[in-house]
Amino acid sequence: MSAYKTKAIVLRTYKLGEADRIIVLASKDNGKIRTVAKGIRKTTSRISGRLEPLSEVSLQLWKGKGDLQTINQVETINSFRCVKTDLERLNTGLAMAEAIDQLLQDENPQEDMYTMFSKALQWLDNKTHDPSLVLAGFYLKLLTLEGTSPTATSCSICNLGYNEVDLTYFDYKKGGTICSGCYEGEPISQNAVTAIRAMLNGGLGKILSISPHPCSREIEHFATISMETHLDRRLKSMRTGKIYLSTTS
Numbered sequence: 640m641s642a643y644k645t646k647a648i649v650l651r652t653y654k655l656g657e658a659d660r661i662i663v664l665a666s667k668d669n670g671k672i673r674t675v676a677k678g679i680r681k682t683t684s685r686i687s688g689r690l691e692p693l694s695e696v697s698l699q700l701w702k703g704k705g706d707l708q709t710i711n712q713v714e715t716i717n718s719f720r721c722v723k724t725d726l727e728r729l730n731t732g733l734a735m736a737e738a739i740d741q742l743l744q745d746e747n748p749q750e751d752m753y754t755m756f757s758k759a760l761q762w763l764d765n766k767t768h769d770p771s772l773v774l775a776g777f778y779l780k781l782l783t784l785e786g787t788s789p790t791a792t793s794c795s796i797c798n799l800g801y802n803e804v805d806l807t808y809f810d811y812k813k814g815g816t817i818c819s820g821c822y823e824g825e826p827i828s829q830n831a832v833t834a835i836r837a838m839l840n841g842g843l844g845k846i847l848s849i850s851p852h853p854c855s856r857e858i859e860h861f862a863t864i865s866m867e868t869h870l871d872r873r874l875k876s877m878r879t880g881k882i883y884l885s886t887t888s
């Protein structure tokens with residue numbers, strides 16, 4: 640049994656017994672961890688407001704014999720107020736958390752993934768950034784980290800580059816963009832292909848500064864389909880927003 644400190648972002652929470660709550664966290668030093676916050680649902684609890692979904696915190700944890708670690712102390716690093724008070728930004732953040740929840744392994748450090756998530760929440764907390772573009776950029780970067788990012792530089796079937804052919808279709812399962820000659824997948828605009836290519840090649844900051852971006856919803860659509868195909872499941876948060884409602888009571 641031992642105590643340790645780590646930074647973490649709250650992925651989701653649910654009730655346990657009369658007064659406690661299970662807090663599932665993406666931690667910087669120990670991957671995904673399941674913890675229990677004792678007494679957090681009592682009106683006298685001083686820490687309940689610090690452990691909302693998407694809050695970034697500094698924790699002291701106690702690791703005993705069971706699966707659940709106990710939270711001893713918690714300090715807020717960033718509560719991302721702008722994200723929490725805007726429904727679209729909140730749902731976007733929860734969609735990010737859902738992907739992290741699927742990809743981050745239990746008690747296995749993946750500091751790159753943690754840092755990327757923390758950075759993406761900071762982008763989302765900036766009101767000048769379009770939430771659709773932030774989500775798309777985050778998914779594309781996460782897929783790159785997984786080694787499964789889609790291509791936007793050539794045709795996934797005939798391999799001809801974007802300087803040689805028009806990339807007018809997209810199919811993540813085939814590898815990404817597809818040319819008009821090979822004619823497979825879903826139609827995609829040239830603006831969206833150019834933006835996705837820039838996002839995958841270090842130009843995310845520049846794309847985020849274009850606000851409003853003429854095809855942000857289209858870019859979000861293709862990035863989300865790519866992530867859902869990679870995860871082999873639909874991401875619920877963007878469609879319903881119910882996850883947050885079920886965790887705040």
Ligand SMILES: [Zn+2]
Binds near residue numbers: 795796821
């Ligand atoms: Zn082709």
